[in-house]
Amino acid sequence: MLQPAPFPAARPRRLRQAPWMRAMVAETVLTPADFIWPCFVIDGTDRAEPVASMPGVERLTVDRLVAKAAEARALGIPAVAIFPYTDPAQKTPGAEEAWNPENLVCRATRAVKAEVPGIGVMLDVALDPYNSDGHDGLVRDGEVINDETLLALERQTLAQAEAGADILGPSDMMDGRVGVMRRALEEHEFQNVTIMTYAAKYASAFYGPFRDAVGSGGALKGDKKTYQMDPANTEEALREVAIDLAEGADMVMVKPGMPYLDICQRVASEFRVPTFAYQVSGEYAMLRAAMQNGWLDPRVGMMESLMAFKRAGCSGILTYFALEAAQALKSG
Numbered sequence: 001m002l003q004p005a006p007f008p009a010a011r012p013r014r015l016r017q018a019p020w021m022r023a024m025v026a027e028t029v030l031t032p033a034d035f036i037w038p039c040f041v042i043d044g045t046d047r048a049e050p051v052a053s054m055p056g057v058e059r060l061t062v063d064r065l066v067a068k069a070a071e072a073r074a075l076g077i078p079a080v081a082i083f084p085y086t087d088p089a090q091k092t093p094g095a096e097e098a099w100n101p102e103n104l105v106c107r108a109t110r111a112v113k114a115e116v117p118g119i120g121v122m123l124d125v126a127l128d129p130y131n132s133d134g135h136d137g138l139v140r141d142g143e144v145i146n147d148e149t150l151l152a153l154e155r156q157t158l159a160q161a162e163a164g165a166d167i168l169g170p171s172d173m174m175d176g177r178v179g180v181m182r183r184a185l186e187e188h189e190f191q192n193v194t195i196m197t198y199a200a201k202y203a204s205a206f207y208g209p210f211r212d213a214v215g216s217g218g219a220l221k222g223d224k225k226t227y228q229m230d231p232a233n234t235e236e237a238l239r240e241v242a243i244d245l246a247e248g249a250d251m252v253m254v255k256p257g258m259p260y261l262d263i264c265q266r267v268a269s270e271f272r273v274p275t276f277a278y279q280v281s282g283e284y285a286m287l288r289a290a291m292q293n294g295w296l297d298p299r300v301g302m303m304e305s306l307m308a309f310k311r312a313g314c315s316g317i318l319t320y321f322a323l324e325a326a327q328a329l330k331s332g
């Protein structure tokens with residue numbers, strides 16, 4: 001007996017048939033408001049220095065940085081994260097430059113806040129740019145010491161808040177840092193300064209190019225495994241997030257990004273607080289190298305790598321592609 005022609009009971013391809021249809025059913029969108037632009041500042045005027053291991057990324061003098069921040073703002077990027085390249089002569093075992101109100105990052109913050117209305121400034125709270133040992137904390141007898149580091153981080157916090165930073169990002173992974181920062185901010189009438197904590201920050205090979213960009217790589221003695229997390233762990237990341245939230249963090253971050261998308265997803269879904277991912281320097285370098293070799297479509301590859309974070313549940317992404325990606329979104 002003749003049967004009717006078999007046909008698929010479901011045809012998911014119907015919803016993929018045209019750009020307008022795909023746009024209509026897209027579950028995730030990427031907008032310039034999703035990006036925070038990490039940038040590097042150097043002393044001097046009207047100068048830019050390429051970062052060899054991060055093609056397309058430059059260290060900028062404050063005046064150039066202000067101009068770029070204005071560009072970022074015009075593209076709809078809500079915030080910049082400023083990192084200083086510190087002259088080796090200013091690095092000491094006590095990292096005192098970290099709370100010098102006239103240090104490079106404080107000067108850059110004041111300039112951006114004064115000249116680019118409507119953009120947020122985020123600064124790292126950690127001693128590595130200023131520490132002659134290259135570590136995020138103070139070192140004694142070869143060990144990174146927690147509680148004395150907290151006192152230094154408190155001074156750094158206040159200097160940066162005083163300079164006008166809107167978001168402080170403790171990236172040092174010392175125990176108790178968020179609580180110390182929050183208390184110091186409250187006591188000095190900086191109630192509105194937000195803390196985006198690098199809560200789940202892993203001891204990663206993917207920070208290599210960043211250490212080159214800020215000039216801390218050569219200084220680093222040993223590794224950061226006694227304070228940054230073991231890449232083997234997930235449950236510990238959730239505990240870190242819980243601690244930082246209890247201590248007064250407003251937003252949390254997972255770092256690196258792409259190799260830790262599982263962590264992004266679990267943090268975002270279990271805590272339901274604004275969760276950010278840092279697509280770090282090594283991820284950028286890796287993608288850019290493939291793009292430059294013609295092995296990866298620059299635009300499609302960039303957008304796909306960023307969309308992944310939104311799909312995982314992140315509120316936003318710190319990415320060196322921020323300006324390029326915002327421009328690509330604008331041009332459609």
Ligand code: PBG
Pocket residue numbers: 124126128136171172206207208209210211224279280281282
């Ligand atoms: C410093 C800091 C690092 C990064 C951001 N803040 C490096 C590190 O912990 O060694 C890495 C960012 C990147 O790789 O893009 N505490």
